[in-house]
Amino acid sequence: MSGEATLDVLEAHLEAAELRLARLASHEAVERLQRSYGYYVDKGLWSAAADLFAEDGTWEWGQSGVYKGRERIRAALALRGPEGLAQGELNTHFTCQPIVTVAEDNMTAKARWRADMQLCKNGKGSWAEGTFENMYVNDDGVWKIASLHFYVTVECDYDLGWVVGDMPMEGPSEELPPDEPPTEVYQSLPEVYLPAYHYPNPVTGAQPKKPVLPDLPAGDDLGADISALSERIERLEDTRACEKLQRAYGYYVDKAMWDDVADLFVDESTLEIGGRGVFLGKKRVLEYMGIGLGPTGPQREQIINHQQFQGIVSVAEDGKTARGRWRAFVIGGSSWAPVNWGDCLYENHYRKIDGVWVMDKLHAPFTMYTLYSEGWHKTTTPNTRPESFPPPPDLPPTVIYLTYPNYYCEPFHYPNPVTGKDAPPPNPAAGGVANMADFADDER
Amino acid sequence: MSDQRRKELQERLARLQDEAQRREDYLAIIRCQRAYGFYIDKGYWREASNLFTQDATYEQGVDGVYEGRERIHELIVKLSGGNPGPGLPFGQLNEHFQLQPVITIAQDGASAQGRWHALSMTGQYGEHAEWGEGVYENRYRKEDGVWKISALRFYPNFVAPYEGGWASLKPVEGDWRSPELADFPSDRPPSETYKPYPDIFTPPFHYVHPVTGEEVKS
Structure with missing residues (x-):
């Protein structure tokens, strides 16, 4: 192989490694984005939560219907109450169990999450739980929420518990009607609903594509270093794949x-x-x-x-x-x-x-x-x-x-x-x- | 020309090696904090305190700042009921879930900060049971390639009795320091005071808003 041809191969491998690392960084960025959403809504920081969305982002919570655009989302979030919570209110959203799928081109991502909620409104305590299926967009290096869709599994009276003390979901607001009706009509417990998984079964489903690259040249120092880097990247991807397997089991x-x-x-x-x-x-x-x-x-x-x-x-x-x-x-x-x-x-x-x-x-x-x-x-x-x-x-x-x-x-x-x-x-x-x-x- | 191109590829490789290091650091820091939780759950106080740097600090609620790994060890034992372990006495439940990490690694890769959400299930069989909720804003430092906790700051929001739950809590009045520490004063006063639920307090964010890049006021 000529010198330049060898370098072409090395460059192709570096190119692939760069994209793999960028997608792993995006995985972290999506985690940061959604977990921040949880921390902000916990304390009624509606404006900070709305600012996590893309300009044309959408938001849909249970049977709220769809709110389109950052400003409408800000208003919809504020239906819960004024900015910051009033004394005695509780709005805790433990935001957990992410399955993040970053697109091959690193421009978009999807994720399934769940939230466990400890709530208190007007002196009444409740537990709630549900599933997110969200989309994210890489806007010139800054990840934003493109669509948030939360499916309520259950909300129940604290003293009675689920099954016994189930509370129905609220319908669309009359005070601030949504831009579109609910995309899926369903009810929370005692009824049940299966929010569609954005990913196939991690074992039997289609596997992420791996780039096909020419073999690294033998006896080349730079080639050996690139090979070692690829191994490190693979261990990072392995960790994420095992996390996904376990979390998918739970879902x-x-x-x-x-x-x-x-x-x-x-x-x-x-x-x-x-x-x-x-x-x-x-x-x-x-x-x-x-x-x-x-x-x-x-x-x-x-x-x-x-x-x-x-x-x-x-x-x-x-x-x-x-x-x-x-x-x-x-x-x-x-x-x-x-x-x-x-x-x-x-x-x-x-x-x-x-x-x-x-x-x-x-x-x-x-x-x-x-x-x-x-x-x-x-x-x-x-x-x-x-x-x-x-x-x-x-x-x-x-x-x-x-x-x-x-x-x-x-x-x-x-x-x-x-x-x-x-x-x-x-x-x-x-x-x-x-x-x-x-x-x-x-x-x- | 070929030499110049090889040099450029080498520089690109070095940048990517740094990138891989940051991804590894992110997972290592998360692992450290999650390991802390699993040790606390099972009464492994020494394993938990060994995750701290020698000069680390620990501050919970308005209890004040405790300095140094040995002091932290003693503090953890006192706050957890006093049994030396490893293990828990019959009937003690001490589950401390470590959830929702937001990790920010410093530019130089030598230190980091992390916000975590804690959910706890504690109690003593035949006597009492509680739900707890709070937020950590911790600091981490890398020493000889190993990530350690250099400052643990826990902001408990509530510890509520199972019967009645958080809706039954009354606002705290006056001093709400942990009674277990009455004979174990802190090395420094609290770095800030606040009142927990049902009052509203937002623990300060160590990181700027991920989209606007602006500080989020708590």
Whole structure:
């Protein structure tokens, strides 16, 4: 290869690396934008929230109808009250679980998010939860919200809780009618609705295109450095892909999309949730979900939100496997089953097969489950067991433990990020670890 | 000509290596704070305090500023019920969700700031249960290639009893310092005072508005 031809190849690789890094930076910018929206509306900073939109941006909240343009959005947000909140009002929007998809040309992006809301208006407290499907635009290097569409899943009276204390969504404002009626007509709990996913199933769906590049020249120092950079970029993309896999799992479970859940697994995968034992392979995962948890698709008068928060993803140096510690914040219940809060941990394994990250081992020890009507100081579930759940497991539980009010700590898959040392096992003298021998007869 | 072009490509590579470093830093800072939360949840106080720099500060509510890693360790233990751990006593729930990070890395890549949203579920079985909400505005510093917390500033907005929730809270009157710290005075007075919910307080933003580039007044 001539000198110039070699340089052409090097340049093509740098070009590709530059775009990949720009798209990763855009991913961060979209996160910043939407999380800022949450922080601003929390405190009634309507004007700052409206300024996050593109000039011709749109905003639609539940059945509000569509407001078009930044100034109309500013006015629509202000329907909630004057700028800044009045004493006693609460408008907290925990803005979480992003699945961000930046377009290949880095000019637009889409994202699914969820918000958990703690609200108080006129002295009445409520919880609410719902899903965003938003679009973003790269306006000359500055990312802006092009469209915000929030789908309300539930709003409920604080004292009564969901299913029992569901509150209907408000319709379009008469004081400030929207520019267009609601794009989708639906109702929140006790009715159910499935906001369309902007992305295909991360495992079985179409995969992002990778640029086809000529091989880097062997024995070229610059080529070797570029290759090392590409590896680093791939590890960053791997981390984001594992986050997406786990968050997608949560969004599918929320809506009882069992086929999509099972499609995140492969035949060699395992699943172990609570104390129900180990299920082997994709088919058994589907049985676990479908037989154990009910029919496919969202069901009236039921909510089974499994919100995936706080992920720590560690990709192995070779990029072939990864681990993830996560928590699930569970909002569960129906008119025929207990209404509860759940708090659950994950220590999961992921594996990359032919360039696609899949769920290798899902391991979800429960921390605490309680009835909404009681609270965790009064009632909790000590743990589930294989015989408490319709489909029997393939293998017994890998670990026997009791949940809150007892103490169990699933080992951390990562060393302390600062000291680099593994955390020791818990000290029994702390007093929370149940002695399982005391329960031996009970368990068998 | 070829030499000149190679040199330009080398410079471009160096710029991209810096870019990759920033993306890695972003994830590393988020990892550090999320790890902090998972340690606190399970009573791993030493692992949590080891995430701080030697000269770090910790300030919560109007409790004042505590300086230095050892003081911070002692503070965390006191604020969490006093059990030395690692672990929690029977019946204690200490879940502190670390959510919604907005991370801003300094131009030189050596320090950063982060805003986080905290949701907490705490309590003692048979006695009490609470929901909590608040905002962190923290600082981070990179030492020998490792990101650490150099200043933790937590602005609790409320800790509300499970029965009645936040709607049942009354405005705080006078001193609302944490009672657990009565015998453990801070090294410096609070850097600012405020009243939590049901009063309205917006913790100051460390970052400018992402679109207008202007400061957002709290």
